[in-house]
Amino acid sequence: MSKRKDSKAADAGAASSSSRAEIITGLNEDLAREYKAIIQYVVFSVALKGAEYGDIAEQLKKHASQELGHALEVARQIDYLGGNPTVVGKEAEFSSDSKEMLEIDLRGEQETIKNYRQRIRQAEAAGEYALSEALRDIISEEQDHEIDLKDALGLR
Ligand SMILES: [Fe+2]
Numbered sequence: 344m345s346k347r348k349d350s351k352a353a354d355a356g357a358a359s360s361s362s363r364a365e366i367i368t369g370l371n372e373d374l375a376r377e378y379k380a381i382i383q384y385v386v387f388s389v390a391l392k393g394a395e396y397g398d399i400a401e402q403l404k405k406h407a408s409q410e411l412g413h414a415l416e417v418a419r420q421i422d423y424l425g426g427n428p429t430v431v432g433k434e435a436e437f438s439s440d441s442k443e444m445l446e447i448d449l450r451g452e453q454e455t456i457k458n459y460r461q462r463i464r465q466a467e468a469a470g471e472y473a474l475s476e477a478l479r480d481i482i483s484e485e486q487d488h489e490i491d492l493k494d495a496l497g498l499r
Pocket residue numbers: 377380409410413414455481485
């Protein structure tokens with residue numbers, strides 16, 4: 344009887360460690376997307392040309408700082424879960440056209456939001472509630488970034 348109980352506990356342990364490994368893998372993808380976002384926001388904030396883009400260029404600088412905050416938090420969460428934060432970012436994109444720069448950023452934000460939604464579901468399924476709360480704080484800033492970009496592109 345106690346043997347059955349032990350094996351059940353071992354099964355539960357195996358299940359949670361495999362979901363933890365999946366979460367770490369996913370968070371490293373998220374971290375790589377944050378590095379890419381930092382690079383793009385730094386570069387695009389100075390590369391955007393045109394009087395009509397003055398406001399959004401200032402907002403992109405703020406996005407860059409917030410993406411760094413997200414990268415630091417995601418790295419901290421990976422470390423806490425026993426993983427190693429990646430040193431490799433997703434490849435940054437570039438365009439010499441101001442509108443295309445904003446479209447690149449918008450697609451990036453939408454991809455990021457989709458992935459954080461999935462990560463929040465995984466965290467909650469694994470009972471990692473502190474992680475899901477940290478991710479909710481991040482996703483609300485990503486949604487603000489998406490709104491800023493849509494406003495600048497006249498999509499709202
Ligand atoms: Fe971010």
